[in-house]
Amino acid sequence: MNTIDEKLHPILTTVLHRNAGEPEFHQAAREVLESLGRVITRHPEYSDDALLERICEPERQIIFRVPWIDDNNQVQINRGFRVQFNSALGPYKGGIRFHPSVNVGIIKFLGFEQTFKNALSGMPIGGGKGGSDFDPKGRSDREVMRFCQSFMTELHRHIGEYVDVPAGDIGVGAREIGYMFGMYKRLNNRFEAGVLTGKGLSYGGSRARKEATGFGTAYFVQSMLARQGTDFDGKRCVISGSGNVAIYAMEKILSFGGKIVACSDSGGYIVDDNGIDLDLVKQIKEVRRGRMSEYVKLRGDGCRFVKGGSIWDVPCEIALPCATQNELTGADAKTLVENGVIAVAEGANMPCTPEAVGMFRKAGVLFAPGKAANAGGVATSALEMQQNASRDSWSFQKTEERLAGIMHNIHEACDQTAEEYGAPGDYVLGANIAGFVRVADAMRALGVI
Ligand code: GLU
Numbered sequence: 001m002n003t004i005d006e007k008l009h010p011i012l013t014t015v016l017h018r019n020a021g022e023p024e025f026h027q028a029a030r031e032v033l034e035s036l037g038r039v040i041t042r043h044p045e046y047s048d049d050a051l052l053e054r055i056c057e058p059e060r061q062i063i064f065r066v067p068w069i070d071d072n073n074q075v076q077i078n079r080g081f082r083v084q085f086n087s088a089l090g091p092y093k094g095g096i097r098f099h100p101s102v103n104v105g106i107i108k109f110l111g112f113e114q115t116f117k118n119a120l121s122g123m124p125i126g127g128g129k130g131g132s133d134f135d136p137k138g139r140s141d142r143e144v145m146r147f148c149q150s151f152m153t154e155l156h157r158h159i160g161e162y163v164d165v166p167a168g169d170i171g172v173g174a175r176e177i178g179y180m181f182g183m184y185k186r187l188n189n190r191f192e193a194g195v196l197t198g199k200g201l202s203y204g205g206s207r208a209r210k211e212a213t214g215f216g217t218a219y220f221v222q223s224m225l226a227r228q229g230t231d232f233d234g235k236r237c238v239i240s241g242s243g244n245v246a247i248y249a250m251e252k253i254l255s256f257g258g259k260i261v262a263c264s265d266s267g268g269y270i271v272d273d274n275g276i277d278l279d280l281v282k283q284i285k286e287v288r289r290g291r292m293s294e295y296v297k298l299r300g301d302g303c304r305f306v307k308g309g310s311i312w313d314v315p316c317e318i319a320l321p322c323a324t325q326n327e328l329t330g331a332d333a334k335t336l337v338e339n340g341v342i343a344v345a346e347g348a349n350m351p352c353t354p355e356a357v358g359m360f361r362k363a364g365v366l367f368a369p370g371k372a373a374n375a376g377g378v379a380t381s382a383l384e385m386q387q388n389a390s391r392d393s394w395s396f397q398k399t400e401e402r403l404a405g406i407m408h409n410i411h412e413a414c415d416q417t418a419e420e421y422g423a424p425g426d427y428v429l430g431a432n433i434a435g436f437v438r439v440a441d442a443m444r445a446l447g448v449i
Contacts, residue, residue, distance in 0.1 A: 004030070005037025011052050018057075022105025024325060028112050028350060029056055031357075035432035038421045046440050049448050055439065058111060059092075060084040063104060064154040066132060068146045070139075080151050082130035084164055085111035088442035091162055092128030093118055093378060095169030095198075098147075098176065100135040106325070107131055110169070113349055114378070116435030117371035120410055123382035128164055130155070136171050148179035155180075156187045161194035161388075167381050168198040170324065173244065174210070178203075193388035197381035206384035208399040209377075214248025215400065216376015216407045217320060217347040217368075222256060223411035224343055224366045224427070232258035235342075238316040240264045241323035242285050242292055245347040245374065249320055250278050262314040264323065265292040269311040272303035315339040322347030330355030337363045346370035357428065372414050372431040379406045 004012055015029045033052075040047045066078040081104055084092040094114040097107070107129050115127025134147050159166060168177055177198045185191055199205035208215070218232075225231050237258045239246050242265050250260050260276040262269055265285075270276070270292055277299055284290045284298070296305045312319065312332035319341050321328045325348065333356035336344070344360055345368035346352060352360070352367075360367040380403050387393055394402075410431075417437075418430030 004034050005040065007040060007047065008033045008036060008052065011056060014053060015056050019105065019108065022103075022108060024109040024350070025105045025112065027354060028109040031354065031428070032112070032116065032432050032436065035429045036436060038429075039433055039436065042421075045444070046437075049444075051440060051443055054443065054448075055086065055115075055436075056112070058083050058085045058108060059087060061104065061108070062158055066134070066147065066150050066154070068143075068150040070143055078132045078134040078147070080130070080132045080154060081107045082155060082158055082164070082166075083107045083111040083128060084158075085127045085129070086115040086439060087126035088439055088446060089119055090124035090126050091160075092164035093125035093167075093381065094127055094129040095167045095378075096172045096176075096180075097129070097131035097169040098134045098136050098171030099131070100133050102131040102133045109325070110349055113371055115439060116432065117375045118378055119438035120371060120413060120431060120435040121375045121379040121382065121406060122409060122413075123379055123406075125165075125378070125382050125385075128166075129169070130166055131169065131172075134171075136176070141175070144176060145179045148176050149183045152180045152183035153187065156184050159184075159195055161192050161385070165194065165381070165385060166196055167378070168244075170243070172198075174198065174200050174205075194385045197384040199384070204384075204388055206380060206387055206399060207394065207396040208403060209380045209384055210244060211248040211251070211400075212380035212403055213245045213374050213377030214250070214322070214347065215252045216379070216403055217245065217249045217322070217345055217373045218252035218256065219376065219404055219407035220368055220373045220411055221253075221318065221320070221343055221345045223408060224345070224368060227415065228366065232256035232318070234259065235318050236261050236316040237318040237320065238262045238311060238314050239320045239322055239347070240269070240311050240327060240351070241321075241348065242281055243322070245377070246320075246322040247278070247282060247285065249322055249347050250276065250281070254278065258318065261316060262311055263292070264311045266323075267291050267293055268305055268307040268309065269314070270295045270303055270305050271314055272299065274302050310335075312336050317342050319344045320347050321351035323351060324348055325350045326353050328352045328356050330359055332356060333359035337365065341365055344368070345373040347374050349374065361426070361428070366425075367427060369428050369431050371435060372410050372427060375410055376403050376407055379403060
């Protein structure tokens, strides 16, 4: 739908050239640059001093070897990454992903997205991301612990409460954060609570952090629907994934009166026309660390498991891709539109391909990009940092109220910015421009660094 302004072409060309073989990063950079033509036409000062080139170039990229010993006494080698993208607004902030698909291009795309998302959240945090191609699936607790300890043995020298504050992402939850925090504490001989977020409640974590990304996505959709004079009540919702984001998006949507009819994992999807039994999903995923295919046998009649296939074939009014990047294609978007979808929000980072996004926007479907819709997770991480800095611990209710307020503000910022730039209702444009302007203003103030 959008094309790149000709003044921005050379910047994209440099990104493509400098980051050869990194298609996800190209995709993320292109999407943001496509939104910025109107800004630099109105405010040419934003392209002074190579600001746009600088914003596309990470401040620092760290790649390291992670050796560890498995339960069979064999040495395993993985690769670790931390891309410290932009610290104009605060310490680098962003999660760590453990998944076999991880490479430097994926971490770079995530760090780039994180920079604008964090800016949009209004919290004082820069953008970064890290991870490893380690696959936690099928590994014992002890193997995961040894891996996390080895990973932190290198990472610890690059992070700190005023430097870079990692958290979780795919494959990294409370267990992994605990092992990494333990090793950081041992190596530095200091209890620096604010160095990691997503910590357990027993050693400095925040209430509502686990729920925050999913809850935040549901709040964002609630605001989009309210703007159109409607709500979740009785609407059929399909949510891909069954991790932290999907589970708590489902929980909040159920409380808003929505009906969840399908969710998934990498093995396939379940459809339950009676409405998904969320307690059962939690039992399978959070307690047993099992597979969604087990759902049908535990739940009984009225539901089915579809191995492989596309969850987006299930008719719905609201679709939330909460699994991983590029999981919802142009063909899926076509099916969703034909089936009457009215709103789509990205709970995951960049789950919709550019073709899919184009199709939703053309069809007039409400579309919330990840950097707005899933910002509740990192925003609550910033609240965790606040609690750690003041050696305080807030109630669930207080933390959730702050989260709801932040999501409301993000919605308003996207909406008003889209309006201001002549594209009312275009949340992609609104999110990209509002996030960019906040980072760019700080970068201009700090000089050429
Ligand atoms: N990984 C999450 C994200 O994509 C959270 C990051 C954080 O809390 O630092 O935003």
